[in-house]
Amino acid sequence: GFPPEDRRCLDLFARAVTRAAPPPPLGPGASFDLAMDTGQVEVDDQLLELFGIGPDDFEGRVETLLAMTVPEDLPAVMSVVEADHMSIGDRELEFRILQPSGEQKWLRLRGRLLPGGEDRPARLVGTVTDASTVRTGRGDVARVQRLAAALATAGTVRDVSQAVVAALRKPLQADRIALAELEGDRLVVTVLDPPQPEAWPEVWRTEWRSEWPDAPVRTMPTLATALREGRAAIWPADADLEPALAEVGPGGLAVLPLPAGGRMAGACLIGWDSPHDFGPEERALLTAAAGLAGQALMRAHAFDAEHELVGMLQRTLLPRRLPQLPGAVAVARYLPTTAGLEVGGDWY
Template identity: 30%
Template structure:
């Protein structure tokens, strides 16, 4: 018989042959729709409503009535497709999408529409069909569009890996996976993650917000939970339906069934052949996992495990380095009469090693106090170790009573002789809270700031020398001393560059910003320190050391103030600094009326000591308490030869020193002291 030939007359045909188009469409699970774009009404015949598993009484001729059947993601995709066809002048469109049946199952559907347009091209009507595509797609690579799905999977891997590449902490890993972008990439509605700790699983991420299940923060590895199972077996667990979840883990399912989870994938996180945790991905609009999806998730689990292990190691290294630095910082700050002191240290943010920033407060003889801020070059544990040694050495030199310039110079020599290639910047302040006299030495560090009682703030210019280590290497150990007076209620601010420096920004801009923040900050010193550290958190990621010293007149020691300074031979700057110190102290101690006399006599004694001996002059100023308060000036040198008072000729240029002392001072004398002598004089304070 020839195919396609005429039908024999003996064969009887059905009465309804050929079938009506409506019957053909209905038998093939296909329906039609007519969408009036002007009114927005869309007529759907009964087979079309059947495709959408929608009862006729539940449909009111408006597309919005179908929203319970179309998941939001699918609806957004369809809306975008139709909008693109209408605006792009296309005559037709077609797409596969999923609907949610009334029993909760998802089903694949296909739609095809023909766009009718007016003469001017304006669309006014769409006539089309919808059909059940479940059977079609179950036997075809079109089920997900094989090529498109492969591209999507590649995108998931690349996007997730890229996000994890920036993760430096465990929280960074969690954030990269659980934020909106991470969940969108993975196609999940939520994620849970647990880390293995001491034979238990510590839940560190808890899925959708507000979904925490009480009693699951810490669980044993041998408990009947999916995370515990994958950690024990080192094998992934894919849950393809609600029924499977409820049957396998009834205890957990009874607490999370309200979340309408339709599928889940639990993956062990394995690094170096041992489990470090587990991750669970939860789905609402999914039925089962294809083999490709399973392979993809297993590969992602491996990538997540590597990122997580790297983050855990970085955190451990950071904790060790931070612990090392914290151990080398002073454990407590001593109480200083006459001052309020606040210190802060904030380690660098994760992703950078610990640095060498430090602060210190050193009790000194005579009621004075030393304040130090410093920064060793580099951001690593070696910098922290060098910092610890340098802090101890500088503290020892200061406690021995050396002048500020000598303390810094000796610290520089120590660092140069240390087996390291690091240098350090530093500012050292010796403060007499009785007088308010500050002697500052700066070694390559930032200038301090001074906040006045009325809240104004300004940069305090301090003449500086080279950084510690470098000054010794280049033989430039001369450090000028800047002397200033700190009035009651005024605050000195010392900090490291982490408080003012920002990548790509000018340092002066950072100092100006800090000055403005101090000026507008709270008057309370504790609150001010906290605010400045918060500012550092907002603006930078370097480590920060901060020291605030405020002079408090009501608590200042009133008995005998004392100041001392070394003046080296051939050091005119040292002589100028000593004169400044004397003048400031005399004013602070209330002897302003005799200030010129005291400065003149002290200057004469210092110059004599430098001219007639081969060593330094040590000048000491103190207040003597008694029936009448006196200021005593002492100048020591290494010579045992006692000075002789003699008359100078008319043309003589020497011999007048002791005459001047005798006439201006109320009383004076000479004392032998070990390998040298001390010339002293006293002035009654009026």
């Protein structure tokens, strides 16, 4: 049996695939149909009521709905509504909106990203329901806010990774957390916490390079699937997983793709040794953290690449040889006169 909300989602998906009109309301859940290329969204009266918007005040633009999202939750929402054809699949997200009265309300979005064709754009279709009755959210909101603040000042990939570890491992009482960048078909691990090799699966140390900073994604099908679908995967204790992942979280494992700019910037693995119960608030925290971390990881990677390029340029400009001077030692230094790229200066 399917509950009414699931039946409604399935009906929406089927009609969207056949390009039929949205179905009439049936059961709980407010429906939407978002065109990914234009941002135009078709909604029903239930959804407008959830957002506290009158039918005459809504012009069909998704930006109107996004403007009501609490700023701390906006990156996670944007990671869903800005997805592209490379991340077709299901979406599930909990987020907060600020109502006209000034109060916050928790909403749960469930949907599916459908591919476009020659004469139609990719579309996100699904339902939104009121999730306020099952949430308190204060602790998780504070964690997301702290993470957002830490990531705002994180300048390098290493800084981003350490901020994610600090925001998630102890608050979630996790036993280990790994964060990796996705470069082509390989995962380049940027942080392992704890750092001791014996804390991680033996296969990581025997099959990967001796310093084990990277591995092909294909060696972990579960992780490859999560990255392809673009959504978090939660695995309970004693789940049937490949050894490279099963030993990361024998009591529970969270696999978080890190979305950014229409692609996956990397992945985060969080594991527990004792059986761990994943509640709805914790799932929402993980989703929000993944959206924030993905965007920060992309910015930091660009920052690191930019500074490596500048450093290479500066090293190239340095003289290959210095003159031999009697009674003195000649040295050369490149001192930039501009901020930002730090290119342009004089020899001293």
